[in-house]
Amino acid sequence: MQKLIKKLREFAKERDWDQFHSPKNLAIALTVETAELLEEFQWLTEEQSRKPDQKRLNRIKDEISDVMIYLVQLSDQLGVDPLASAFEKIEKNRAKYPVDKAKGSAKKYTDL
Secondary structure, three states: HHHHHHHHHHHHHHOOOOOHHOOHHHHHHHHHHHHHHOOOHHHOOOOHHHHHHHHHHHHHHHHHHHHHHHHHHHHHHHHHOOOHHHHHHHHHHHHHOOHHHHHHOOHHHOOO
């Protein structure tokens, strides 16, 4: 993760883009890229979404990369370790979604 953060910092610095990388702007960019990822799945069946053709898969891969890049940059700007936060969130979700209540269910924890 640190190697990616360093590479993204260098990339932005070389282009003088740090001035644009406020948490607000990065969150907006992240949302836009997430929408572009979602667009790749629009109108697909469940089966098609599980097995996209190579051309679509390449576009999906690019959008996933854009989402990750902006998420890492946002995390870096706010001093958040995204991997540590993800592991912490899994534990919170474990408490909210106990196996005996959540297994096989798509209900929100408030409805279990």
